[in-house]
Amino acid sequence: MSYQEKRSIVSIITGSIILAAYCIYAFGKYQSGLVAPDDLKFWASTILKFIGIGIVAFIIILIIFHIMLSVSIAVSQAVKDGNYDDKEIEKAIKVDMIEDEMDKLIELKSLRFGFSVAGFGFIAGLVALIFNFSAVVMLNILFISFSVGSILEGFVKIFYYRRGLSHA
Amino acid sequence: MPKKYIISNNIRTLRFFANEMTQQDLAEKAGVSRQTILAVEAGKYSPSLELAFRIADVFGVPIGEVFTCEVKVEEGKK
Numbered sequence: 501m502s503y504q505e506k507r508s509i510v511s512i513i514t515g516s517i518i519l520a521a522y523c524i525y526a527f528g529k530y531q532s533g534l535v536a537p538d539d540l541k542f543w544a545s546t547i548l549k550f551i552g553i554g555i556v557a558f559i560i561i562l563i564i565f566h567i568m569l570s571v572s573i574a575v576s577q578a579v580k581d582g583n584y585d586d587k588e589i590e591k592a593i594k595v596d597m598i599e600d601e602m603d604k605l606i607e608l609k610s611l612r613f614g615f616s617v618a619g620f621g622f623i624a625g626l627v628a629l630i631f632n633f634s635a636v637v638m639l640n641i642l643f644i645s646f647s648v649g650s651i652l653e654g655f656v657k658i659f660y661y662r663r664g665l666s667h668a
Numbered sequence: 669m670p671k672k673y674i675i676s677n678n679i680r681t682l683r684f685f686a687n688e689m690t691q692q693d694l695a696e697k698a699g700v701s702r703q704t705i706l707a708v709e710a711g712k713y714s715p716s717l718e719l720a721f722r723i724a725d726v727f728g729v730p731i732g733e734v735f736t737c738e739v740k741v742e743e744g745k746k
Binding site: 502595599661664666 | 692695696699702704710711715718719
């Protein structure tokens with residue numbers, strides 16, 4: 501499995517955990533009756549908090565992932581070739597993490613898919629308003645569709661890495 | 669009638685004749701990841717013209733010796 505695939509899996513797991521945490525926290529509070537059904541301020545501040553938590557968590561998890569991956573590459577290099585030269589190990593890590601034209605093309609295609617899901621969520625949110633659902637429902641549809649979009653983006657990346665792709 | 673261009677390559681053969689060059693070595697020399705070379709070699713990814721030239725340059729052969737194109741006419745399609 502390549503570095504990019506592993507990275508996609510890490511982002512899928514991170515995104516899923518954050519979305520699950522949001523659902524447990526926000527809907528848990530709502531179900532326990534602590535929040536009024538139309539308390540927009542609560543939902544807006546909760547979504548903002550989770551966007552912040554998501555960004556910070558994603559950065560921290562990526563840093564940990566890079567450290568662990570670098571260590572695993574260094575160890576496997578040392579075990580396989582008996583190579584303990586720092587420069588050689590550094591080179592092996594760089595080669596493993598290189599981002600080239602195929603990665604950029606897959607990134608573009610998966611981003612397009614992610615934004616399509618988010619766009620669909622936006623339309624669904626507007627439709628919900630037309631059908632007399634509250635603005636809270638629309639906010640939740642928006643946030644969840646953006647989160648699901650970013651999770652699916654990771655799956656699409658893995659799909660393209662496995663299946664391959666053409667420029668057409 | 670529309671034509672379909674099927675691009676195939678001889679990278680495996682060229683690697684064999686280049687002292688059994690590894691995919692990793694080729695990737696390093698062409699400036700891409702091993703994953704990309706693997707995908708190109710398996711026909712899962714058609715590289716850009718620039719990368720195609722770089723791969724040909726690694727082997728020191730013209731691009732036509734690395735990549736070949738078969739044109740198929742798709743019948744029944746307008």
